[in-house]
Amino acid sequence: MVNIGVEINGKKVDANNLENEIEGAILKEITESIGRKVGTMRCGVHGKSPIVTIKGSDLDQLTCSVDSCCDEFTQQVARELDSL
Numbered sequence: 001m002v003n004i005g006v007e008i009n010g011k012k013v014d015a016n017n018l019e020n021e022i023e024g025a026i027l028k029e030i031t032e033s034i035g036r037k038v039g040t041m042r043c044g045v046h047g048k049s050p051i052v053t054i055k056g057s058d059l060d061q062l063t064c065s066v067d068s069c070c071d072e073f074t075q076q077v078a079r080e081l082d083s084l
């Protein structure tokens with residue numbers, strides 16, 4: 001299963017446990033759509049799942065960063081996420 005983290009303003013947040021319900025709902029939607037896209041992806045070489053971090057200064061400025069076992073798989077996942 002893909003690991004999706006969210007960082008707003010450099011602070012890790014839990015999309016399921018936000019004080020602001022609207023922001024929480026937006027983040028949940030984003031993480032769910034990422035999960036649908038790359039949730040089943042595994043590295044063909046190492047068999048590992050990617051780690052995706054959604055970062056931004058606020059909800060309008062979010063970018064995705066991908067971390068995984070190797071560059072090739074990271075790029076593969078990033079390409080999938082580009083078409084979000």
Ligand SMILES: [Zn+2]
Pocket residue numbers: 043044045046047048068069070073
């Ligand atoms: Zn790999």
